[in-house]
Amino acid sequence: MIxxxxxxxxxxxxxxGVGVLHYIGVMESLPFWLLAALMVVLFRDxxxxxxxxxxxxxxxxxxxxxxxxxxxDPYLLRQARRVIIQMSxxxxxxxxxxxxxxxxxxxxxxxxxxxxxxxxxxxxxxxxVVVMTRGPLRNEPRCNIxxxxxxxxxxxxxxxxxxxxxxxxxxxxxxxxxxxxxxxxGGSDIIAKLVRV
Numbered sequence: 001m002i003x004x005x006x007x008x009x010x011x012x013x014x015x016x017g018v019g020v021l022h023y024i025g026v027m028e029s030l031p032f033w034l035l036a037a038l039m040v041v042l043f044r045d046x047x048x049x050x051x052x053x054x055x056x057x058x059x060x061x062x063x064x065x066x067x068x069x070x071x072x073d074p075y076l077l078r079q080a081r082r083v084i085i086q087m088s089x090x091x092x093x094x095x096x097x098x099x100x101x102x103x104x105x106x107x108x109x110x111x112x113x114x115x116x117x118x119x120x121x122x123x124x125x126x127x128x129v130v131v132m133t134r135g136p137l138r139n140e141p142r143c144n145i146x147x148x149x150x151x152x153x154x155x156x157x158x159x160x161x162x163x164x165x166x167x168x169x170x171x172x173x174x175x176x177x178x179x180x181x182x183x184x185x186g187g188s189d190i191i192a193k194l195v196r197v
Contacts (some may be wrong), residue, residue, distance in 0.1 A: 001044070001045045001046060001047065002039075002040065002043050002044065002045060003043045003044070003045040003093065003094055003159060005043060005093075005142065005159050005161065006039055006042065006043025007043075009039050009043070010036060010039040010040065010043065013032055013033075013035040013036035013039055014032075014036050016032045016035075017029050017032035017033045017035075017036060020032055041090075042090075042093075042162075043093075044092060045092060045094045045156075046092065048096070048154060048185065048186065048187035048188040049188050050153055050154035050187055050188060051188065051190060053190065053193075055193050055194040055195070055196070056153075056190045056192075056193055056194075057098045057099055057128065057168070057170060057174070057190065057191055057192040057193065057194060058096065058098050058099075058153060058154050058186070058187055058188065058189065058190055058191065059085065059096075059098070059178075059184040059185060059186050059187070059188075059189045059190075059191050060085070060095050060096050060097065060098045060130050060157075060166050060168060060186055061085050061087050061092075061094075061095050061096070061160075061166040061184075061186040062087060062088065062091045062092045062184065062185050062186045063085040063086050063087040063088055063091065063163070063166070063183070063184065063186075064085070064086050064088075064181065064182070064183050064184075065083060065084070065085060065178050065179065065180050065181060065182045065183075065184060065191075066084050066085070066086045066165075066180065067082065067083070067084040067180060068081070068082075068083055068084075068176055068178065068179060068180055069081070069082050070082075070172065073129060073169040074108060075106035075107070075108055075109075075117040075119065075129045075131075075169065076106060076107055076108070076119065076127055076129060076169070077107060077108050078127075078172070079172045080129075080169040080170060080171065080172055081169070081170040081171070081172055081174050081176065081192070082167060082168065082169050082170075083167070083168045083170070083176070083178070083191055083192070084165060084166075084167050085165065085166045085167075085168070085184065086163075086165050087135075087160060087163030087164055087165065087166065088163050089135075089136055089162050089163050090163075091163055092186065093135075093159055093160050093161055093162065093163055094156050094158070094159055094186065095130070095132055095141075095156075095157055095158035095159065095160065095166060095186065096154050096155060096156055096157060096186045096187040097120060097130075097145075097151045097152065097153060097154065097155050097157045098120070098128055098130060098153070098168055098191070099120055099122050099126065099128050099153050099194075100122060100123075100150075100151065100152050100153040101120045101121050101122040101123065101126075101128075101150070101151065102120070102121050102148070102149070102150055103118060103119070103120060103145050103146065103147055103148065103149045103150070103151060104119040104120070104121055104147060104148075105119065105147045106118075106119045106129065107119075115131055115132065115133050115134070115141075116131075117129045117130060117131040117167075117169070118130050118131075118143060118145065118157075120151070122194075124196075126171060126194050127171065128168065128169065128170055128171075129167075129168070129169040130157075130166065130167070130168055131166065131167040131168075131169070132158055132160055132164060132165075132166055133160075133164050133165040133166070133167070134160075134164055135160050135161055135162045135163055135164040136162055136163070136164075137161070137162055139160075139161050139162065141158055141159065141160045141164060142158055142159040142160075143157065143158045144156065144157055144158055144159070145157045145158075154186075154187035154188070155187075168191070170192055170194075171194065171195070173195045174192045174193065174194055174195060175192060175193045175195055176191070176192050177190050177191060177192055177193060178190075178191045178192075
């Protein structure tokens with residue numbers, strides 16, 4: 001599949017390729033076909049097998065785990081486990097929901113340069129915050145969900161063109177299943193298990 005963010009660019013490249021091929025020639029149309037192929041690679045958005053494991057938290061993005069730590073959650077004002085995922089500039093740029101639940105507005109919107117986070121609350125009351133940061137071109141991430149929406153685990157929820165960094169704040173007692181240096185796929189790889197107390 002192709003991410004909707006790339007459909008217009010792909011369509012322009014294909015239409016230009018067809019037009020140049022028809023009116024000018026094969027060789028002259030090659031740059032447009034190469035551009036179309038590049039659009040397919042950059043905006044690919046494959047389906048993922050979402051694991052059906054209770055209390056699992058799936059990775060919200062494709063990338064490499066650069067940090068797993070206990071820290072202060074500035075969005076829900078609590079101690080939390082934070083996972084930082086660095087997306088690849090050549091990977092899949094779609095972000096996905098780590099859990100199933102309701103989208104809420106964070107209790108605290110931090111001042112300064114901190115990006116806005118999205119608070120997801122499961123039906124059992126587990127709180128997870130997902131934060132998308134700007135990509136290498138300082139481009140603004142796109143969030144496709146709104147406060148009050150319900151979203152399924154592993155479902156598409158945002159996009160960071162050319163990749164960026166995604167942070168996940170989990171309950172402090174969450175049991176981590178990954179470590180720094182691991183490579184994960186969004187929507188399919190489990191990064192943590194929520195613990196019932």
